[in-house]
Amino acid sequence: MAGKIEAKLAELGIVLPTPMAPIANYVAYVVTGDLVVVSGQLPAVDGKVAVTGKVSVDVTPEQAAAGARQCFVNVLVHLKAACGGDLDRVRQVVRLGGFIAAPSSFTQHAVVMNGASDLAVAVFGDAGRHARSTIGVPSLPADAAVEVEGMFRIA
Numbered sequence: 001m002a003g004k005i006e007a008k009l010a011e012l013g014i015v016l017p018t019p020m021a022p023i024a025n026y027v028a029y030v031v032t033g034d035l036v037v038v039s040g041q042l043p044a045v046d047g048k049v050a051v052t053g054k055v056s057v058d059v060t061p062e063q064a065a066a067g068a069r070q071c072f073v074n075v076l077v078h079l080k081a082a083c084g085g086d087l088d089r090v091r092q093v094v095r096l097g098g099f100i101a102a103p104s105s106f107t108q109h110a111v112v113m114n115g116a117s118d119l120a121v122a123v124f125g126d127a128g129r130h131a132r133s134t135i136g137v138p139s140l141p142a143d144a145a146v147e148v149e150g151m152f153r154i155a
Contacts, residue, residue: 003087005124009076009087016076017073019074020047022039024141028081034153035152036079036082037149037150038082040097040148041071041075041148042071042140042146043068043070044074045070049144051063052144054102054106055146064100065115068098068114069116069118069119071116071146072148073119075116075148075149091154092127092130093120093124093150093151093152094130096116096130096148096149097133097135099135099137099146099147100134100136100145101138101146106136109136110134117132
């Protein structure tokens with residue numbers, strides 16, 4: 001029987017993919033007490049980075065926001081694993097961190113990161129409201145345009 005969060009994901013038309021393995025020497029998530037920290041996730045679809053390049057050069061802010069949304073979907077994959085398959089254990093999205101590959105003249109980082117933040121609130125309601133940092137960077141692994149990491153409180 002699917003829980004409330006799984007039902008919400010289905011309502012939003014989101015099917016959680018098979019998790020992508022880490023591409024370097026780290027683990028996808030760490031559980032410590034009632035906190036889960038999920039490592040940065042790229043906008044991967046079917047094992048390939050779907051949104052690449054620099055925002056405002058190769059990718060529009062809207063495309064990058066869609067990429068940030070996909071990053072959060074991939075964060076959810078690992079969060080579900082950390083919760084033993086039960087996303088209803090999530091009590092709060094504590095913090096999201098976003099990294100946006102863009103030239104130094106780009107200033108719409110918040111617009112891009114809203115792709116992830118808006119989905120967090122859509123999925124978890126008020127428990128999805130979170131603290132956040134959004135940082136512009138010159139490049140990301142696999143030439144991804146965006147990367148999103150998260151911290152969650154669970155039961």
